[in-house]
Structures are given as C-alpha cells and as structure tokens.
Amino acid sequence: MTTAAQPVARSGGRNVPTDTMGRPLTEPCILFLIVLALVTLGVLLVYSASRTADAADTTRYFPKQAYFALAGLGVFILGAIVPYHRLNRWWVAIGVLVLAVGLLVLVLFIGSGRGGARRFLNLPLGLHFQPSELAKFAVVIFLAWFYGRSKARARNFVRSFLPAIFVIGGVCWLIVKEDFGTAALVGAVAVILCLIAGWRWWFPTLILAPAAVGAYVTVWLVPYRLDRLKVWLDPWEYFTGAGWHVCQSLMALGSGGLTGVGLGAGIQKLYIPDNATDFIFAVLCEEMGILGGIMVIGLFGVFVWRAGKIVRSAPDRFAFLLASGILLVIGLQAIMNIGVVTSALPAKGIGLPLVSYGGSSLVMMCFAAGLLASIARRRDAQAAGIRPLVHVPARRG
Amino acid sequence: MTPEPCQRRVAAVLTVGLALLLAALAGFLVYIYAASSDALAARASRQQHMYIPIRPMRGNIVDAKLRILAGSQAIRSVFADPKVVEDVAEAATRVAPVLGLDRDEVYRTLAEASDKRFVWLKRRVPNETADAIRRLKLRGVSLATEGVRHYPNGSLAAHVFGFVGVDEQGLEGLERLFDARLRGRPGKAYVLADCRRRPIWMEPDDFTPAQDGQHLVLTIDAVIQAAAERAIAEAVRKYRAASATAIVMDPTTGAIWAMANVPTYDPARYGEFSADARRNRAVTDMFPPGSSAKPFTAAAAAEAGVVRFGEVIYCENGYWPAANLHDAGHAYGNLTFEQGIQKSSNIMMGKIGTRFGNRRLRDALVAFGFGRKTGVWLPGEAPGLVFPLARWTRLSTTRVPFGQEYMVTPLQLITAFAAFANGGRIMRPKILRGVLDNRGRVAVDLTEPQVVGRAMSEKTAREMLDRALVGVIESGTGKRCRIPGYRVFGKTGTAQKIDPDTKRISHTLYVGVFLAGVPAASPRMVVLVLVNEPDKSLGYYGGTVAAPAAKQILQQTLTYLGIPPSEPASGRRETYLAGQTVRH
Structure with a gap:
C-alpha cells in the first residue's frame, strides 16, 4: 500500500487516473471500465429498443x-x-483460423437469418452464433502470429504477400456473400495490419485490381448494394424503399435534440428496423440526444487512446500486431457503424461494438479487449521486473 | 525499450487517425443537430401521428312501444395486408380452415391483391373464429371491428324498415330514406402510432367522439304487425295466392300500426331473396280497386245530393243493356241506395255514375286522395293512376263508380277508407312516430296528425258508416268478418286484373280486397287485406279470401288493445270487468 511512494516514470507531471485510494489505475482496470460503461449502456439501450414490432413481447x-x-x-x-x-x-493461430473458416463454410449451407442473408448458426437454448465475428479476430490472431514469428520476412513477396493475401482473400470471400460490411472491415483491418507488419508499400496496390473486380461483382450485381450507394447520396429520394433505415435513423437523431427525450421514452425508435443491432446508435441519439451520442463517441475515443498506448508499449512483436489488430477492429467498426447511422457512410449491416445486441459480437469484443488488458499486464510486469499474475501498479513505458 | 522500431510511430498514426475519424463523426452529429434537427423532428412527429376514425353505432329502428326491430352490434371481420403477408401459400393454408373457406380461394384473393394494402378475407365472423384468427398470430392477417344489423324479430316489418348493405349503408326502406340520421357521425382521435400504425398513445386534447346514429320510432306495433303477417300468410297458403298485403291504420291520426306483405324476406340475408319478395307492395303496387271503391263514389254522390239514403233504385234484374252491365252472382230488382252498397251492385253504381257525371266523379276520386302519393315516408311509393278527364269515355261514367279504369295502391285505399272512420278527413299516413337522439331524448316529434284534406262532410261519413258499411258485415258481402260483440264496418272488393299477356281484363286473375274497421260507434282502427291472384277454384271474392284474414287481425288487435265489446256477444249477456268475463 505504498501508492504515493510509487515512482511514476515518464508520466511525470501528467494527470494519471487513480483509484479511490490514490493508486494509479492499471491499464486493465481502465479498459474494464470502458468496456463496462459501453456494455451497460448497450444493455439499457437494447432494453429500450426491444419494444419493436411485436408489442406482446417487449423484453425480447x-x-x-x-x-x-x-x-x-x-x-x-x-x-x-x-x-x-x-x-x-502455430497450432492456435491456424486452429482458430481453420475453425472460423470451417464455420463460415458451414453457415453458407445450414445458416439462418433474416431477409435471405445467412449469417447465423443455430445453437441449443435458442442461441445463435455468428461465425463472421469469430473470423474477424481469427484473421487478426493469424496475422499477428504469422508476422510475429522470428523468421517472418514481411517484405518478401512470395513468403509474405501470397500466403497473407490467400488467407485474407479467402475469409473475405466467404463473408462477403452474406455480409458486405463485415467483409470490408476484415479486409481493411487485415491489409492495414500487414502494412504495419512490414509489407512493401506497393503490395496493397496489387490487390486493387481484384478488389475492384470483387467490388464490381458484389456491388453492381447484387442490386440492393448499388441501391445503397444511390441511397447514400440522397436517402430521402428513396424514403419508402431502400432509404427507409437511414431516413428513420436521421429523424431519430433530429427528434432527440441536444439532450434527448429520455431513456426509454423514444417513439421514433419504433420506426427503425434493426434498432437493437445496427441502428442502436440512433436509439441512443433519440433518447439521450446529441450529447449522449458524443459521449459514446468519446468513450470509443478513450478506448482508442488507451489501446494506442498499449500498441506503443507492447512488449513483443506478436503483442504489438495483436493489439494493433484489435484496436483497428473495434475502432473501425465503431466508426463504420456510427457513419452509417448518421448517413455519413453508405448503409451496411454492421453493429456498434460492445453496444449492439448480439452475443457472438459482444463476447468476442470483450475477449479481444481482455487480450489488450493481458498485453498491458505483461508489459507492466516486465517493466516492474516481476513475474506476471501478481498485481503490481504499473511502471509505464 | 520497445521491441519494434516503428512501434511508436504506428501507435501514433493509429491513435490519431481513428481519433480524427471519431471526431469527424462527432462533428457531423453536431452539424446534423444544428442544421436540420428541427425539420427532422417535425417530419418524425408527422409520421408518428395520425387520425384514426371512431366508428359510430348505427341507430336502432324500434316499434311504437320501443321494441327493437333492427338494431346494430359490433362484430369482427378478418382482413389481410397482402404486402405484409410473408408467405401467401402458408397464410392461406392456415387461415382457410379457421374461416371455413377454400384454401385456393383464399390464396387467389391474397395473390390478386398482392400490391394492395388491404383486402377482406371474411367479414362478420363469430367471436370464436375471430379469437382463433388472433391466436394464429399471422403477420398481415388482422381483425377489424364493424357494425352489423341484427333483427331480434326476424323478418317482422322487414318491408317497412328495409335492409342495409355490407357496410351498414341503407339500401331499402326506412334504412335508405333515413340513412343520414341512422348512420351518425364518425369521430376521430389523434394518436401516436408505431411503424405498423398501431396506436400507442391517444392525444387527449384532440379527440372527437363519434356521434351514434339516431333511432327511428315507428308507428308500427310489433304485436299487431305480427298478427297481420300471420293472417295474410295463412290466407296466401289457404287460397294459393301469389301475394297478399295487409295494412292496419289508426283512422284518427293516420298512424300505420301494421304494414305486412307476403311473400316476405329476411333482411339479414336479403341477397338470397328476389326483388319481388323484397318489394313493399303496400306502397309500390297498383291495382284496380274494384267494388271496394264503391263507397267513395257513393259517398261523394250522396254528399252532392244526386242520391239519398233510403232511395230505391231499380237494378235491372242483373243486366242493364244500356250500359252493358252485369251484376255478378245475383240478380237484384229494387234496392235501396245502402242495400246496393251492401250487396255491391254494379248496376246501381253505374246508374249513380250517370247521374253524377264524369267531372264530379273525377273530383271525388281526387278528393279521396287517388292519383297522387299519400306522402308517407316510405321510398318507392306509387302515385296510383287516375286518367285526366280528356281520356274519360262514355263507358267510364258507368265503370269508374265501381272501381274500374283507375288504379290505387293499398295504402291509398285504406287512407281513403279511413275517412269514413274519422269524419271525412284524408290523413297523411304516418310510419314514423318520431326520432330519438343517441341518448334517448326526442329529436323529432312526429306524433301530431296531419290532415291532407276533407273528402266529405262528417255527416255523410257517419251515415255511410252506420247505414251502408255496417250492413256490409251484418247482412252483405262481408259476413265472414263478423266479430261477436263488436260492430264491424267494412267493404269487400273483387277486381279483375289486366292480363299482362292479352292486355285485356282477365277472367282468371283477380284481386280480392277487404276493408274493415271497428268499432263502428267510434272507430279505433281500420284494416285492409288484399289477396292477389288467389287460385280461382278455391275462391276469389274479397269477402271470401280476404275477409277471414281481416277478421283475425281485427280480433287480435282488439284483444291486444283491450277494447271492450260495445254489445253483448250473440245471445249472451256478458259484462267485461277488468279483463275478466263475468257471466250473469
């Protein structure tokens, strides 16, 4: 209990978050608080949004x-x-990847889901599992392992680019059929991660040609995706059709005003399809106002800041890549989701991490955030020169 | 310290890049709020609010004693929103057996309306079916509440009040004539609704309650109406007639107590009956009145002084060659004026006609209300037919006095006959006693009698009644209508119809008419019974086919109204005390 005497290296004059006893909060603690805040808010909003189509079942x-x-x-x-x-x-990274790919293949055949898209595997107890949520992190873990090996040669075309692009392309191809948004997210995260790992700058340009073809096939040949692009430019033109989601969502933002109509009191939320999943941010903005929206954006900002610190001080290459990947997945997905809800980005089905309804996503995101905490713990332990698994207030750096 | 050389740079780029994007989104959020928050909120409010109509209950139609003849109640109907129905085949398979419909038929209904938002599957289902549909919980199949007419007394007086269509719109009878009053005014509520237009919250400041329809109170009395319907149904059966009509009227006010027709129909299933059965023959059908009209010309002639009571007129022993007239059945020599009416002598009426002249004959018919509508509030009333003088011929002079060459409706005939019972006045027949508003208060009071005109003096009316019309029952053609204890007055009539094929007077198609009233001293009611096209082999005289039915109606009405007999019944001296018969 020698908190005050603890040397706080490098953070010198800065304000360091402390607990009630004056000890500086450890990184896992801060991450846990952020996750707790977002998850709690998510549960409240999901409860509020549950009053949807089936009035008899308000707590669905x-x-x-x-x-x-x-x-x-x-x-x-x-x-x-x-x-x-x-x-x-190697067996963990490849095993997780193979599991994810296997489940993705399985979901193509026996999956279920609304509106013709097969995204879920039915589990006992009425649960559903969404393999694409696992796939996001499977790709991150695989790439972190792949480029974290001591003999990895990231700048080598044959030994780095080809295997990586094979894995990324394969997973994206499996996902894109049912879920364009998640595929785009996985692709973007994986390519950025590879660049961080040391790809030559021109490697990604090689993907552009096939990606353009893929985009043409998936955007132009699947009619509703082209519509979504048109709708993005002017949602009100397609009010009763493809623009319905976005228009209703914008009206929810508008009805909320600055401080919102109050948690649970929203009416406009009833008009938004998928209001518990992809459009939960609109429910938030109606009921807690623009300030509530900015608060959640702020929470993600804090998360990005803390995760960025962990990336900066990751104790080894695997941890560095893993932390970068997790930061990218959660950060980019939040940005994509909020962008869709505010009509800044074209519509695609992607949830708000840690907030939207959905067990697979929530559990995977929490696990990923836990891994970040694990990295921070090891870093702090190394810095203190003490073995892990013992709580030691951090010496940062 | 860091294992990777680029670690700090990467972390900085990632943190700053993502933070900038998040900041941009926050800025965009603020921009939306500042630029278009009000417009968006207004638009949201517009789509969340709507007016929903509140259905008024259709007013009842009740008889003079406020017994319901036609009332309304709420019932549920099943409809579908084909755009919301996910699987038409599955929906049809599940809904059809519950509704008792054919699966393919339901499928076709849904498929044909696939681009619409509303289609009825089945209207007016019983409560159990409605609950079963609710339990199915099929998306796009819902229930709506409608009003439906119910008839606690079945087809009683159905010709008078008519019937309503499937949307409770009046199609016939009083339902049609007074549709606007019966319908009421729908109200509306301003409600907050969810995206499937289900009301969540009703704005209390913007609520207009529905105004239920007003109730019609008829002059019809259900008991008398039932007696009339029973009596003529029996007559039709007994004489194998094509149709029959009966009207009971209060002569002093013109109030119609009963208006019955056979064949009749069930207003709840009006579609299954022919227009012929649904027609209110009492006002729509015309026929030559025949002998039943003799008192009218006779009274007019007596009033004018061309003939006196007690005057003896020679009846040519059955055939009067000058006018080519026969007396049907009997050959009479000398008859007094009133005997001629009692025995219904055509020859005597013809002679009176020649004394009277065409102009005065026609004026008499018009004075008794023939040739124009009576003004009763029933749709489809026929005006009858009285030719203009220019079309009268020499034959008319001897034919019109006994009821040929003009046409009347049953209602006109009894209205004219009521003049004998009320001192010579022609009343406007009344079917409505009043209108009650939806709280039961009197909205329109129609009890005040309306006199249209005077057909003869009070003295002539009284004399015709006492000297001629009572005798018709006592000793003339109407003996079958004698009621012990009461002095009944009446007149028979048998008219030959015009054969629709040959356009000439038919010798097989007859109309038997009987007019009667009781008690003669101060008449309380008059009744008309008309039996149309009875089987000639079973009888066709008005006194044969119509008089028994009239007697039955009169007798039952006398009992119902508690009118005491004016004289002891045949041979016995009885005193009626408080409804009990005490024999001395």
Whole structure:
C-alpha cells in the first residue's frame, strides 16, 4: 500500500487516473471500465429498443443481452488473466483460423437469418452464433502470429504477400456473400495490419485490381448494394424503399435534440428496423440526444487512446500486431457503424461494438479487449521486473 | 525499450487517425443537430401521428312501444395486408380452415391483391373464429371491428324498415330514406402510432367522439304487425295466392300500426331473396280497386245530393243493356241506395255514375286522395293512376263508380277508407312516430296528425258508416268478418286484373280486397287485406279470401288493445270487468 511512494516514470507531471485510494489505475482496470460503461449502456439501450414490432413481447432482447453482458465481462477477465502469448503458437493461430473458416463454410449451407442473408448458426437454448465475428479476430490472431514469428520476412513477396493475401482473400470471400460490411472491415483491418507488419508499400496496390473486380461483382450485381450507394447520396429520394433505415435513423437523431427525450421514452425508435443491432446508435441519439451520442463517441475515443498506448508499449512483436489488430477492429467498426447511422457512410449491416445486441459480437469484443488488458499486464510486469499474475501498479513505458 | 522500431510511430498514426475519424463523426452529429434537427423532428412527429376514425353505432329502428326491430352490434371481420403477408401459400393454408373457406380461394384473393394494402378475407365472423384468427398470430392477417344489423324479430316489418348493405349503408326502406340520421357521425382521435400504425398513445386534447346514429320510432306495433303477417300468410297458403298485403291504420291520426306483405324476406340475408319478395307492395303496387271503391263514389254522390239514403233504385234484374252491365252472382230488382252498397251492385253504381257525371266523379276520386302519393315516408311509393278527364269515355261514367279504369295502391285505399272512420278527413299516413337522439331524448316529434284534406262532410261519413258499411258485415258481402260483440264496418272488393299477356281484363286473375274497421260507434282502427291472384277454384271474392284474414287481425288487435265489446256477444249477456268475463 505504498501508492504515493510509487515512482511514476515518464508520466511525470501528467494527470494519471487513480483509484479511490490514490493508486494509479492499471491499464486493465481502465479498459474494464470502458468496456463496462459501453456494455451497460448497450444493455439499457437494447432494453429500450426491444419494444419493436411485436408489442406482446417487449423484453425480447433484454434478458439475453444482459446474460451476454455478464458473460462478456467474465470473458474480458478471462482474456486479461490468460497470458496472451499462449495464443502465439502455430497450432492456435491456424486452429482458430481453420475453425472460423470451417464455420463460415458451414453457415453458407445450414445458416439462418433474416431477409435471405445467412449469417447465423443455430445453437441449443435458442442461441445463435455468428461465425463472421469469430473470423474477424481469427484473421487478426493469424496475422499477428504469422508476422510475429522470428523468421517472418514481411517484405518478401512470395513468403509474405501470397500466403497473407490467400488467407485474407479467402475469409473475405466467404463473408462477403452474406455480409458486405463485415467483409470490408476484415479486409481493411487485415491489409492495414500487414502494412504495419512490414509489407512493401506497393503490395496493397496489387490487390486493387481484384478488389475492384470483387467490388464490381458484389456491388453492381447484387442490386440492393448499388441501391445503397444511390441511397447514400440522397436517402430521402428513396424514403419508402431502400432509404427507409437511414431516413428513420436521421429523424431519430433530429427528434432527440441536444439532450434527448429520455431513456426509454423514444417513439421514433419504433420506426427503425434493426434498432437493437445496427441502428442502436440512433436509439441512443433519440433518447439521450446529441450529447449522449458524443459521449459514446468519446468513450470509443478513450478506448482508442488507451489501446494506442498499449500498441506503443507492447512488449513483443506478436503483442504489438495483436493489439494493433484489435484496436483497428473495434475502432473501425465503431466508426463504420456510427457513419452509417448518421448517413455519413453508405448503409451496411454492421453493429456498434460492445453496444449492439448480439452475443457472438459482444463476447468476442470483450475477449479481444481482455487480450489488450493481458498485453498491458505483461508489459507492466516486465517493466516492474516481476513475474506476471501478481498485481503490481504499473511502471509505464 | 520497445521491441519494434516503428512501434511508436504506428501507435501514433493509429491513435490519431481513428481519433480524427471519431471526431469527424462527432462533428457531423453536431452539424446534423444544428442544421436540420428541427425539420427532422417535425417530419418524425408527422409520421408518428395520425387520425384514426371512431366508428359510430348505427341507430336502432324500434316499434311504437320501443321494441327493437333492427338494431346494430359490433362484430369482427378478418382482413389481410397482402404486402405484409410473408408467405401467401402458408397464410392461406392456415387461415382457410379457421374461416371455413377454400384454401385456393383464399390464396387467389391474397395473390390478386398482392400490391394492395388491404383486402377482406371474411367479414362478420363469430367471436370464436375471430379469437382463433388472433391466436394464429399471422403477420398481415388482422381483425377489424364493424357494425352489423341484427333483427331480434326476424323478418317482422322487414318491408317497412328495409335492409342495409355490407357496410351498414341503407339500401331499402326506412334504412335508405333515413340513412343520414341512422348512420351518425364518425369521430376521430389523434394518436401516436408505431411503424405498423398501431396506436400507442391517444392525444387527449384532440379527440372527437363519434356521434351514434339516431333511432327511428315507428308507428308500427310489433304485436299487431305480427298478427297481420300471420293472417295474410295463412290466407296466401289457404287460397294459393301469389301475394297478399295487409295494412292496419289508426283512422284518427293516420298512424300505420301494421304494414305486412307476403311473400316476405329476411333482411339479414336479403341477397338470397328476389326483388319481388323484397318489394313493399303496400306502397309500390297498383291495382284496380274494384267494388271496394264503391263507397267513395257513393259517398261523394250522396254528399252532392244526386242520391239519398233510403232511395230505391231499380237494378235491372242483373243486366242493364244500356250500359252493358252485369251484376255478378245475383240478380237484384229494387234496392235501396245502402242495400246496393251492401250487396255491391254494379248496376246501381253505374246508374249513380250517370247521374253524377264524369267531372264530379273525377273530383271525388281526387278528393279521396287517388292519383297522387299519400306522402308517407316510405321510398318507392306509387302515385296510383287516375286518367285526366280528356281520356274519360262514355263507358267510364258507368265503370269508374265501381272501381274500374283507375288504379290505387293499398295504402291509398285504406287512407281513403279511413275517412269514413274519422269524419271525412284524408290523413297523411304516418310510419314514423318520431326520432330519438343517441341518448334517448326526442329529436323529432312526429306524433301530431296531419290532415291532407276533407273528402266529405262528417255527416255523410257517419251515415255511410252506420247505414251502408255496417250492413256490409251484418247482412252483405262481408259476413265472414263478423266479430261477436263488436260492430264491424267494412267493404269487400273483387277486381279483375289486366292480363299482362292479352292486355285485356282477365277472367282468371283477380284481386280480392277487404276493408274493415271497428268499432263502428267510434272507430279505433281500420284494416285492409288484399289477396292477389288467389287460385280461382278455391275462391276469389274479397269477402271470401280476404275477409277471414281481416277478421283475425281485427280480433287480435282488439284483444291486444283491450277494447271492450260495445254489445253483448250473440245471445249472451256478458259484462267485461277488468279483463275478466263475468257471466250473469
């Protein structure tokens, strides 16, 4: 309990977050608080948004989401306790990837979902599993392992670019059929991660040609995706059709005003399809106002800041890549989701991390955030020169 | 310290890049708020609010004693929103057996309306079916509440009040004539609705309640109406007639107590009956009145002084060659004026006609209300037919006095006959006693009698009643209508119809008419019974086919109204005390 005497290296005159006893909060603690805030808000909003089409069943999503939230927080702690470098094994990285790919293939055949898109695997107890959520992190873990090896030669075309692009392309191709948004996210995250790992700058240009063809095929040949682009330019033109989601979402932003109509009191939310999943940010903005929206954006900002610190001080190459990947997945997905809801980006089905309804996403995101905490713990332990698994206030750097 | 040389740079780029994007989104959010928040909120409010109509209950139609003849109640109907129905085949398979419909038929209905938002699947289903549909929880199949007419007394007086269509719109009878009053005014509520237009919250400041329709109170009395319907149904059965009509009227006010027709129909299933069965023959059909009209010309002639009561007129022993006239059935020699009416002598009426002249004959018919509508509030009333003088011939002079060469409706005939019972006045027949508003208060009071005109003096009316019309029952052609204890007055009539094929007077198609009233001293009611086209082999005289039915109606009405007999019944001296018969 020698908090005051703890040397706070490098943070010198800066304000360091402290707990009630004056000790500086450890990185896992801060991450846990951010995750807790977002998940709690998510459960409340999901409850509020549950009053949708079926008036007889106003708590359709709430109990499930509450259990998912508890499970998610548990998984966060699990991820934080388990040393992340246990994942840095060839059989773990490849195993997770193969599992994800296998489930993605499976979902193409026996998947279920609304509106013709097959995104879920049915599990017992009325649960559904969305393999694309696993796939996001499977790709990140695989790439982190692949480029984290000591004999990895990232600048080599044959030994780096080809295997990586094979994996990325394969996973994206499996996802894109049912879920364009997630595929784009995975592709973007993976390519940025590869660049971080040391790809030559011109490697990504080689993908442009096939990606253009792929974009043509998926955007122009699937009619509703082209519509979505047109709708993005002027949603009101397509009010009763493809623009319905976005227009209703914008009206929700407008009805909320500065401080919102109050949690649970929204009416416009009833007009938004998928208001518990992809458009939960609109519910937030109606009920808590623009300020509530900015608050959540701020929480993601804090997350990006703290995760960025972990990336900066990651104790090894695998941790560095893993942390970058997790930061990119959560950060970019939040940006894409909020961009769609505010009509800044064309519509695509992608949830708000940690907030939207959905067990697979919530648990995976929590686990990923837990891994970040695990990295921070090892870093702090190394810095203190003490073995991990013992709580030691951090010496940063 | 860091294992990777680029680690700091990468972390900085990632953090700053993502933070900038998040900041941009926050800025965009603020921009939306500042630039278009009000317009968006207004638009949202517009789409969230809507007016929903509140259905008024259709007013009841009740008889003079406020017994419901036609009332309304709420019932549920099943409709579909084909755009919301996910799987038409599945919906049809599940809905059809519950509704008792053919699956393919439901499928076709849904498929044909696939671009519409509304189609009825089945209207007016019983409660159990409606609940079963609700339990199915099929998307796009819903229930709506409608009003439906119900008839606690079945087809009683159905010709008078008519019927309503499937949307409770009046199509016939009083339902049609007074549709606007019965319908009421729909209200509306301003509600907050969800995206499937289900009301969530009703704005209390913007609510207009529905105004239920007003109730019609008829002059019809259900008991008398039932007696009339029973009596003529029996007559039609007994004499194998094509149709029959009965009207009971209060002569002093013109109020119609009963108006019955056979064949009749069920207003709840009006579509299954022919227009012929649904027609209110009492006002729409015309026929030559025949002998039943003799009192009218006779009274007019007596009033004018061309003939006196007690005057003896020679009846040519059955055939009067000068006018080519026969007396049907009997050959009479000398008859007094009133005997001629009682025995219904055509020859005597013809002679009176020649004394009276065409102009005065026609004036008499007009004075009794023939040739124009009576003004009763019933749709489709026929005016009857009285030719203009220019079309009268020499034959008319001897034919018109006994009811040929003009046409009347049953209602006109009884209205004219009521003049004998009320001192010579022609009343406007009344079917409505009044209108009640939806809280039961009197909205329109129609009880005040309306006199249209005077057909003869009070003295002539009284004399015709006492000297001629009572005798018709006592000793003339109407003996079958004698009611012990009461002095009944009446007149029979048998008219030959015009054969629709030959356009000439038919010798097989007859109309038997009987007019009667009771009690003679101060008449409380008059009744008309008309039996149309009875089987000639079973009888066709008005006194044969119509008089028994009239007697039945009169007797039952007397009992119902509690009118005491004016004289002891045949041979027995009875005193009626408080409804009990005490024999001395």
